Amino acid sequence: MLAPDTVPTSALVRARRHLHRHPELSLAEYETAKYVADALAPLGLDALRTDVGKTGVLGTLAGGRPGPVTLLRADMDALPIAELNDVDYASDRAGVMHACGHDGHVSILLAAARTLAERRAEVAGTLVFCFQPAEEGYAGAQLMIDDGALENPHVDRTFALHLYTGLDVGKIGIRDGPFFASSDRFTLRIKGKGGHGAMPQTSIDPVVASAHFVTMVQTIVSREVAPKDPAVFTIGKISAGTTFNAIPDEAELMGTVRAFDEQVRRSIPERMERILRGLCEAMRVSYDLDYVFAYPPTVNDAAMNDVVRRVGRDVVGEHEMVDPHDIVTWAEDMSFMQEQRPGAYFIVGARGGESTSYPHHNARFDIDERALEVGYRMMVGLGLAGA
Ligand SMILES: [Zn+2]
Ligand SMILES: [Zn+2]
Numbered sequence: 306m307l308a309p310d311t312v313p314t315s316a317l318v319r320a321r322r323h324l325h326r327h328p329e330l331s332l333a334e335y336e337t338a339k340y341v342a343d344a345l346a347p348l349g350l351d352a353l354r355t356d357v358g359k360t361g362v363l364g365t366l367a368g369g370r371p372g373p374v375t376l377l378r379a380d381m382d383a384l385p386i387a388e389l390n391d392v393d394y395a396s397d398r399a400g401v402m403h404a405c406g407h408d409g410h411v412s413i414l415l416a417a418a419r420t421l422a423e424r425r426a427e428v429a430g431t432l433v434f435c436f437q438p439a440e441e442g443y444a445g446a447q448l449m450i451d452d453g454a455l456e457n458p459h460v461d462r463t464f465a466l467h468l469y470t471g472l473d474v475g476k477i478g479i480r481d482g483p484f485f486a487s488s489d490r491f492t493l494r495i496k497g498k499g500g501h502g503a504m505p506q507t508s509i510d511p512v513v514a515s516a517h518f519v520t521m522v523q524t525i526v527s528r529e530v531a532p533k534d535p536a537v538f539t540i541g542k543i544s545a546g547t548t549f550n551a552i553p554d555e556a557e558l559m560g561t562v563r564a565f566d567e568q569v570r571r572s573i574p575e576r577m578e579r580i581l582r583g584l585c586e587a588m589r590v591s592y593d594l595d596y597v598f599a600y601p602p603t604v605n606d607a608a609m610n611d612v613v614r615r616v617g618r619d620v621v622g623e624h625e626m627v628d629p630h631d632i633v634t635w636a637e638d639m640s641f642m643q644e645q646r647p648g649a650y651f652i653v654g655a656r657g658g659e660s661t662s663y664p665h666h667n668a669r670f671d672i673d674e675r676a677l678e679v680g681y682r683m684m685v686g687l688g689l690a691g692a
Contacts, residue, residue: 358448372430
């Protein structure tokens with residue numbers, strides 16, 4: 306493993322810091338995509354496509370030996386967060402920050418692409434370097450699939466990593482089956498009839514009905530879904546009314562739903578509607594439900610996990626490969642690719658002390674840059690792993 310004071314001051318760190326300084330929001334990764342394409346151009350790849358799924362970049366490298374087509378993916382987007390870190394590579398864009406580590410992902414995959422291009426004679430099969438836009442809620446992976454990212458050549462398998470400050474640098478987290486949860490969302494309008502707060506008998510009160518709904522709906526997870534199938538149902542926003550003595554016409558509720566099992570996931574809206582129909586009967590309200598299936602669960606393939614474990618044993622050692630229990634209700638749009646092709650998703654520990662312990666999406670988020678080297682060695686190893 307890396308010595309504690311070994312910071313790779315290499316191209317890895319330089320690229321990551323450059324990208325960190327110049328973050329771009331989802332679907333606006335123009336300069337990042339140009340940086341990526343400019344770095345890939347001299348490598349002698351067999352194909353280089355830009356503007357894939359709007360701002361994505363795909364590089365294809367045919368190896369010297371026969372084998373599968375392997376897609377290695379890095380996401381590129383930053384977040385609408387104002388950085389609070391006082392470092393010389395801090396964001397120079399007001400209100401935009403790489404607070405999830407995607408700057409590191411791009412740096413890792415670029416460095417791996419360079420090495421793999423140099424060692425192409427050893428590569429069994431074909432590699433697709435996939436630089437993806439819009440992971441943070443805008444399904445950039447699906448946009449790239451729609452734009453042909455899994456064809457020409459036909460991708461057989463996928464690998465993706467995420468740097469993670471909840472895990473010490475030098476460790477790798479991987480698990481069989483569902484790795485991340487699905488992430489779906491809804492907007493619900495509960496409609497009544499407004500009127501004077503002193504004469505409720507002339508109104509139909511959507512606020513009281515909403516309060517009942519918030520508690521009733523908790524029973525989906527607590528009483529209907531099997532305890533072995535974790536799920537989360539959160540109502541994150543309720544708004545209704547304008548003042549203290551008027552009953553409003555309607556209330557609006559917004560929420561997020563997470564699950565690991567696809568059947569459980571798909572069953573939630575019908576369960577909600579059953580409760581809502583009862584609410585309408587009991588409380589005289591009506592409703593509109595707009596339910597959006599956003600990101601599916603990210604499910605790892607057993608054979609692909611074996612490949613990651615094999616490579617990980619060489620890179621960090623057997624005992625540094627752990628099951629990450631604490632990040633399970635994250636969601637990832639890599640799930641769209643892993644629905645279509647066998648794939649493995651894993652995390653790379655990036656915590657090296659207090660300053661690199663902040664959670665992802667925090668304005669003080671930062672990584673221990675030694676993690677870049679671990680990620681790089683993993684991606685190179687996966688690129689060389691063959692069948
Ligand atoms: Zn994120
Ligand atoms: Zn992320």
